[in-house]
Amino acid sequence: MQPLTNKAQAVSRDPMTFWERLYLINIIKGMLITFSHMFKKQPTTRYPEEKRAFSPVFRGLHVLNRDEEGRERCTACGLCAVACPAEAITMEAAEREVGEEHLYREEKYAAKYEINMLRCIFCGLCEEACPKDAIYLSETFAPANYTRKGFIYGKPDLLIPNPMTEASDLALARGVEA
Amino acid sequence: MTILAFDWGLVIEKLILIAVVVFGSLGIALYTTFGERKVAAILQDRPGPNRAGPFGLLQPLADGIKLIMKEEIIPTAANKWLFILGPALAMTASLMTCAVIPWGSDIELFGRKIALQIADINIGILYVFAVVSMGVYGIMIGGWASNNKFSLMSSLRAASQAISYELAMGLALIALLMTTESLSLKTIVEQQIQGNWWNIVYQPLGFLLFFIAALAECNRTPFDLPEAENELNFGYHQEYSSMKLGFYLFAEYINMIMSSAIMASMYFGGYDLPFFDESTVAPNIAAMIGVGTLLIKIVLFVFLFMWIRWTIPRFRYDQLMNLGWKTMIPMALFNLLITGALILANL
Numbered sequence: 314m315q316p317l318t319n320k321a322q323a324v325s326r327d328p329m330t331f332w333e334r335l336y337l338i339n340i341i342k343g344m345l346i347t348f349s350h351m352f353k354k355q356p357t358t359r360y361p362e363e364k365r366a367f368s369p370v371f372r373g374l375h376v377l378n379r380d381e382e383g384r385e386r387c388t389a390c391g392l393c394a395v396a397c398p399a400e401a402i403t404m405e406a407a408e409r410e411v412g413e414e415h416l417y418r419e420e421k422y423a424a425k426y427e428i429n430m431l432r433c434i435f436c437g438l439c440e441e442a443c444p445k446d447a448i449y450l451s452e453t454f455a456p457a458n459y460t461r462k463g464f465i466y467g468k469p470d471l472l473i474p475n476p477m478t479e480a481s482d483l484a485l486a487r488g489v490e491a
Numbered sequence: 492m493t494i495l496a497f498d499w500g501l502v503i504e505k506l507i508l509i510a511v512v513v514f515g516s517l518g519i520a521l522y523t524t525f526g527e528r529k530v531a532a533i534l535q536d537r538p539g540p541n542r543a544g545p546f547g548l549l550q551p552l553a554d555g556i557k558l559i560m561k562e563e564i565i566p567t568a569a570n571k572w573l574f575i576l577g578p579a580l581a582m583t584a585s586l587m588t589c590a591v592i593p594w595g596s597d598i599e600l601f602g603r604k605i606a607l608q609i610a611d612i613n614i615g616i617l618y619v620f621a622v623v624s625m626g627v628y629g630i631m632i633g634g635w636a637s638n639n640k641f642s643l644m645s646s647l648r649a650a651s652q653a654i655s656y657e658l659a660m661g662l663a664l665i666a667l668l669m670t671t672e673s674l675s676l677k678t679i680v681e682q683q684i685q686g687n688w689w690n691i692v693y694q695p696l697g698f699l700l701f702f703i704a705a706l707a708e709c710n711r712t713p714f715d716l717p718e719a720e721n722e723l724n725f726g727y728h729q730e731y732s733s734m735k736l737g738f739y740l741f742a743e744y745i746n747m748i749m750s751s752a753i754m755a756s757m758y759f760g761g762y763d764l765p766f767f768d769e770s771t772v773a774p775n776i777a778a779m780i781g782v783g784t785l786l787i788k789i790v791l792f793v794f795l796f797m798w799i800r801w802t803i804p805r806f807r808y809d810q811l812m813n814l815g816w817k818t819m820i821p822m823a824l825f826n827l828l829i830t831g832a833l834i835l836a837n838l
Binding site: 353356 | 533534535536537541798801802
């Protein structure tokens with residue numbers, strides 16, 4: 314076979330010489346190698362104190378967006394649920410009543426919106442499908458939980474803080490996620 | 492303090508010394524486990540345990556508490572008495588070694604001259620050998636009482652390994668004893684302090700053989716076949732839990748410390764600080780310097796043990812036996828002959 318690289322080295326099958334059979338020299342060589350590693354830089358990220366940044370295209374937990382006035386953008390059209398290859402999204406639509414204009418941007422809204430984070434494959438197709446800029450994938454991942462139920466995220470878990478009433482929370486969330 | 496024609500001060504002084512040495516070695520062993528993990532980590536470019544306390548310094552305490560709090564399990568098929576006797580014997584045997592180690596020169600307190608050695612017996616080395624070979628009973632009994640084939644295999648390995656390497660160890664030592672003409676560790680150390688050189692200069696081959704045999708006696712890598720994790724599931728202490736397991740682990744580390752102390756005393760001048768004249772300072776200060784020097788030598792040896800462990804892979808069983816019987820013993824005999832010839836020629 315044609316060698317693919319020039320890195321191949323022939324293995325020496327010669328009988329070991331006296332010094333090789335003593336092993337001591339090679340053991341000392343090996344020990345010097347391990348000793349030199351005492352002075353090498355540790356590649357460890359000291360996790361809770363120090364976190365490795367995610368890549369800018371990281372697809373993490375979903376958030377449900379609000380507009381500048383703090384109204385939910387989602388109209389429960391169901392396009393995200395259709396786009397979802399893992400069938401992780403379900404929702405129930407409801408009609409906006411009079412007096413709820415400050416809560417919901419459109420006349421129809423999602424009364425219930427659930428994503429099963431165990432089913433979700435974080436492909437981001439929901440984000441692409443959404444015509445209302447309502448769902449985005451953030452830069453965090455789902456924390457551990459004790460039950461399967463705990464991984465079904467409802468609206469309270471997904472909605473971003475209201476920029477009108479909870480501006481400081483929003484800034485905090487943005488700061489952590491950014 | 493002479494009552495009934497007996498010097499009770501001596502008893503008190505020895506009891507205090509025993510307490511200090513025993514609890515001191517337990518404490519040092521505790522921190523040797525921490526050192527082992529740290530050394531392993533540093534040699535492998537890792538930070539090692541760093542969560543409990545500053546720099547992870549409380550880690551051994553956390554480990555100790557964990558071991559004590561764990562459930563004690565005695566397998567139903569195990570021989571209950573022997574199962575408990577095993578770790579107790581291993582621990583006792585390893586602690587008994589420290590009785591003859593001279594930790595420093597004499598100190599003077601309350602008008603008494605106190606030797607920093609529990610017992611300066613004239614058969615010191617023989618005593619060490621006797622106790623060290625007792626240590627294998629701890630492993631043998633533990634492995635047998637567990638009623639588990641892996642444990643039994645491992646204890647058989649440990650016993651045959653100990654017998655093979657004790658022979659080479661003894662032969663390597665006889666060459667040294669021929670030059671020192673004494674079995675007392677104190678005398679051997681004093682000779683090195685008074686003489687020009689440490690014994691390592693006269694017995695380099697003997698030291699190498701002794702060191703390798705000591706590695707094997709302590710069941711340290713590359714001779715850790717008795718607890719070979721991947722083939723014997725931790726060997727003789729597989730069935731042990733809680734503090735009984737802790738005793739086995741501690742016994743191993745105490746063995747390491749004691750063999751380091753013996754090597755330091757036999758070949759590296761014991762509590763002798765090189766290029767320093769102890770007679771220029773007060774005897775008590777000189778003794779403290781001596782103790783510190785011996786401790787530093789022990790730490791260096793323990794580091795060497797660990798450094799070897801995290802560098803070299805384990806021997807195969809036949810390689811172990813080959814090395815022991817076909818290499819170490821002939822080399823030790825050769826060393827013995829050379830030493831004898833040199834003594835005869837008055838060199």
